[in-house]
Amino acid sequence: MADVASLPPDVILDQPARGRILVIDDEPDIRESLEALLSGENYRVDLAPNATDGQRLLESSSYDLVLLDLMMPDKSGMQVLEEVRLRDQDTPIFMITAYGSVQVAVDALKRGANDYFPKPWDNEKLLIEIDRMIARRRLERENLELKRALKQRYSFPNIVGKSERMLKILDLVAQVAASRATILITGETGTGKELIANAIHAHSARAEHSFVPVHSGSVPPDLLESALFGHVKGAFTGAVASRKGYFEIANRGTIFFDEIGTISLETQ
Structure with a gap:
């Protein structure tokens, strides 16, 4: 799991993180490469080496986006996806896998994934889609908060x-x-x-x-x-x-x- 000490000094001092991302993957090389890629773009990154640890983090923390591996030894990414979606319909989840096929991608999207990236992925495309998804979710949250504020302002208790x-x-x-x-x-x-x-x-x-x-x-x-x-x-x-x-x-x-x-x- 990334800590503040592992981030570049200019990231810590100059600007806040662009978002918090959870990476769930059993391959150390994949976790390390994603952490380096995302931290370099000023995202805060948490790492989970298996599905169990990943779900524990999802239950205890809030994330702007999750990168979820499809094949893991303790539980499949599809199973994790389904279980997460039972209680959380909002957090964006991108599936990543070396066992890519059109059918697998379709199944993942049907079960609630927001996007699907086969290994090896294109870093530039991945970053673009992550940025776009996080920006979209923030806009949706801002709109929801504005709508709630309007309802509160013009709620019936405020009408004498x-x-x-x-x-x-x-x-x-x-x-x-x-x-x-x-x-x-x-x-x-x-x-x-x-x-x-x-x-x-x-x-x-x-x-x-x-x-x-x-x-x-x-x-x-x-x-x-x-x-x-x-x-x-x-x-x-x-x-x-x-x-x-x-x-x-x-x-x-x-x-x-x-x-x-x-x-x-x-x-x-």
């Missing part, structure tokens, strides 16, 4: 009101959040229509995309079409640059028209 009428409204919000239908929210100014709209968005399948409020009364009638649908440079006098419309900005998300009653009936 415990009356029977308000509880019915919150129940309705939970129901319509799953719908793709256009929703009309009515109420006097200052009663929290935008807060309700935000809560609907935050609890919907669109939550990871944009919530775009459009304050209808502040958009001049002659520019409303341009504001909604955008325009290209030179489309009309004063269009000195291309501009995205609100609908494009809200693509796959939610667009909220505040005070839509101020827009002419024809435009509505």
